[in-house]
Each structure stands twice: as structure tokens, then as C-alpha cells.
Amino acid sequence: MNKFELIDWLKAEHGQWQALLEKIGPARMELPGVVAHWSMKDIVAHLSGWHSTLVGPLQVARHGDPQPPPPWPANLEEDDAINGWIYEHGRERPLSEILAESNQQFEQLFAILHALPDNTPVEVIQQEGREYYFVRLGEERFAPGEFFYHFHEDHEAEIRAWLAKIDTE
Secondary structure, X not given: OOHHHHHHHXXXXXXXXXXXXXXXXXXXXXXXXXXXXXXXXXXXXXXXXXXXXXHHHHHHHHHOOOOOOOOOOOOOOOHHHHHHHHHHHHOOOOHHHHHHHHHHHHHHHHHHHHHOOOOOOEEEEEEOOEEEEEEEEOOEEEOOOHHHHHHHHHHHHHHHHHHHHHHHO
């Protein structure tokens, strides 16, 4: 796989993500109970919170700068604590702001990847029947598709089950 194929894959994944958000629609984005007590808005904020830890580091690595700290407090190290912070940080924010932030992160990711040299190495790793794509910048390896890997593996089935349930009500 090369950089352009990776970008095409990411754009296709992003298109499917956008289609899912459109199917849910703004009127249902804040309904609780999608995943436990979380709404779809909460899930978008959650995914974007973690996505920020990819976009920023990838951007600075491209320039050889030191890695930025994550957006949550430095004392939070466990995923559950970080997820709790992301939830609390996002739950009072307007839906439009959360969706705009998510879209901005994707635009930044696409811009970063387009700006990389055409011969940037893209590694493909097979694991548990899935392909994972990594970009290598110097000694560091980044997973530009992490947003989608996490979505597919940890949230998609529950979101689609919730959507199917409310579509039949």
C-alpha cells in the first residue's frame, strides 16, 4: 500500500462514517442509550478526543518537533479515567461544535497525509482478520486509521443495534 491508497481508504471510511451520522440525524444525536448511557454525540466526542492524540503527534512528527501532551490532564493514565474526562469535557458542548471538531480533525489528517512525501512508507499489518495501516515517520509509527479501527472494534455494533431498534419503534 502507498500513501495515496491509504488516503483513498481513509476517505472511503470517512464517507461511511458521515453516512452513518446522516442516517442518525441531528434530532437523534443526543438521545441517551446508544452505548450504555452515552448518546451518539458523546461517542463522537469520545472518538474525537482520542483522535486528537493522533492528529497532533502526526503533525509535529512531520516537522520533527517534540510530541505534544494529550488534551486531558497528565495524571490520567488509564483508559477509563481518560474516557470519563472526555465524556465530562464534551457533554455540555453543543453538538455542532463536537461535529465541527471531528470534521476539522479529519481535514487536518488528510492535509497532513497529502503533505507527506509520496514515498512515505505505509505498513500493512494483519491481525485477527483485519488490516491495520501504519505510516512511518523516522523511528515513529502512526496509525492514521485509529479512529475507524476503534469505531469498528468497540462501538459500531452497538451503534447499529441501537439505530435498528429506534428505527423500528
